[in-house]
Amino acid sequence: MSLPKAFASPEEYFEECFDFFTKYKFVLDGMNTDILINNTLDNINIPCLEFLDVYDENFTLHDGINDGFVRDFCMGLERLNVSYGEVKERANSVDLEAPVGTKKKYEVATLAKEVEDLCYIYGCDTVIDIGSGLGYLDQIFYEATGHNVLGLECNLSHYARAVDRQMKYHDRSLKNVIYLHHRVTKNSGQEIEQNLRDYFRNHGAVCITGLHSCGDLAVEGMSVFFKMEDARTLIMMPCCYHKMERRGERFVNFPMSGVLKAVFERRDGEELLGVPFMRLAAHPTHNGRSLEQMVFSLMSRAVLQLYAFTNKCKVSRNRRKAVKVKKCDTFEDYITQAATEGFTLVPNLPIYGDMPISDEDEHHQRINNFDLDKLRALWQSYPQLKFKKAAVYILMQNLMQPVVENFLLYDRLLYLKEMGVQNCEHRKFFNEGQSPRCIALIAAKETT
Structure with a gap:
């Protein structure tokens, strides 16, 4: 669920988000490298801050400071926050044997299991992996299911390494896991469909997925999902929103929904929701x-x-x-x-x-x-007070990050619904301590 319980309509939610973002503009409207140039920390005025141990591991803004500035901030957050519930730990039946870190293994194994379950529910026998990288997800998914996989990767070096790894370690998958050097765009649907016919002639329903879909890639995946007749389900994990394409001061693929577009125009959204805002949306709140x-x-x-x-x-x-x-x-x-x-x-x-x-x-x-x-x-x-204000600034950003990201993702969810895909949601897959990216977009077309 992406609409907080406090709101009766998406428009009301977006309007209050704009009010909140405007009030705390200094937290999300500039580059962190420029906080001393812009005197950003001067916006944090908390009595007795110099006497507080903000570095104590048990310190939180919610109950660590009894001050109107902090109280108003936390109350605003409480109304705008969305709970995705606890993460359900999943174990894939196939272990990822590759020289990669623990985080990567966890992400690949978890997403592979989610894709496997989604394919089972909706009867998909083929997966399109957008931004397939070195092919880790594709190989572990194939070994667990035996389903077809078409991996699309725009980085030539990554594509070549994926093919090389397949030849060396996964030669049994050569007929079922195909890698192509291809940059996915909103117009890629027909070309991808032709590739599926060429390599998997008798394929059935298709699931589109992507791990760490950087910038506009998650949106391009949504576009392919709409246009491909055989595409039944979509499961994308977006990241790096600040890398989305811009024309002038505005992002090409934000806002997307008609509701937010209307609010955006009324509130001069480009003045507030720029690159620093998108960077905060992608900012990991847990980095160890x-x-x-x-x-x-x-x-x-x-x-x-x-x-x-x-x-x-x-x-x-x-x-x-x-x-x-x-x-x-x-x-x-x-x-x-x-x-x-x-x-x-x-x-x-x-x-x-x-x-x-x-x-x-x-x-x-x-x-x-x-x-x-x-x-x-x-x-x-x-002075040390300046460093403590920097600590409060970081805490405020960490608390705002889920609200900022939900604002962005809820716009995409509404867009899907406006396009006729009613069966869609955002779901939390990964534990925040194990992966900086946690939220996945899941959608399925209704079948007749």
């Missing part, structure tokens, strides 16, 4: 780190951003994980990694006066562009 560690990461990166801003530069990452925070016990460790290998400062303007920067000057600047003494002084200039 303590609140103190998260505050350290947040403030360290924010100090680096402020330093760059005051020096009329931007921060450029040299690698995916610019700083390995787990190896940082102090801010000194952080800036040493950041300055030596993690980040580069790039001037906002590529010229000084009328003269462009020479290659030699730019190379010198990229190597010697951090003043560590100034970074240390900037870090030390912030």
Whole structure:
């Protein structure tokens, strides 16, 4: 269920969500790296905060602070929150034997079992895996059921590795599990249907699935589901909403339902529901780190951003994980990694006066562009109260995340219903401590 019990209609729910998001705009309307540049933490005014142990593992905003600011925030959340109930632990009959982490094994095995059950209920003998990656889900599903699987992957390297793994370890599945290098779009339906006829001539009803359907991929999967006559069921796990395609300031596939579109236009939604909002919707609330560690990461990166801003530069990452925070016990460790290998400062303007920067000057600047003494002084200039406000900020984001994500997913659910698919719901599959992504969209077409 995605409509909280406090509301009689979707329109009423969306309107109150807009009121709540507007009131706490500072929590969801900016990049976390810019909280010191924008003075975001100044919006948190809680009496006696300096005397509270916010880092205690038993501390919560709900009962840890007796203050109007916090009380109003928690009361608003209570009205907007949706409970998905407890996760039912599932064990797949086939173990995933692959060199992957515990989290990945848990996700693949759990989703494979859910897909297996859905196929049994609705009589599907073929699965289309959108964004099939290295094919882990496909192989464990085939070994458990013997059903056909068509894996579609747009990343050429992932596709090639999936084929290679199949040849080496799963050669028994060569006729039943087919991998194709294909980017799924809303217009992919006919091509996919032709592929099914080519490879699985006598196939029956089809189930469409996807694990970690990044950006628009879950929406594209919904479109294929509508257009394919043989598609009976859909089970997608969306993620990375902030990577959805945009035109100007608006997302192409949000909002989707007629109800939210009307509210969105009345409330100038593009002013509020931008990339930071979508990033928060995809933000994992459980990452195995303590609140103190998260505050350290947040403030360290924010100090680096402020330093760059005051020096009329931007921060450029040299690698995916610019700083390995787990190896940082102090801010000194952080800036040493950041300055030596993690980040580069790039001037906002590529010229000084009328003269462009020479290659030699730019190379010198990229190597010697951090003043560590100034970074240390900037870090030390912030009192402990500022760090405690950063902790409250993180707690507020963690509490808002399920509300923000439900707002987005409920829009998709209403869209499905408007398109005539009444049998649809969002269901929680994974335990939050074991996977950052928990919610799946499940839909089935009515049969005559």
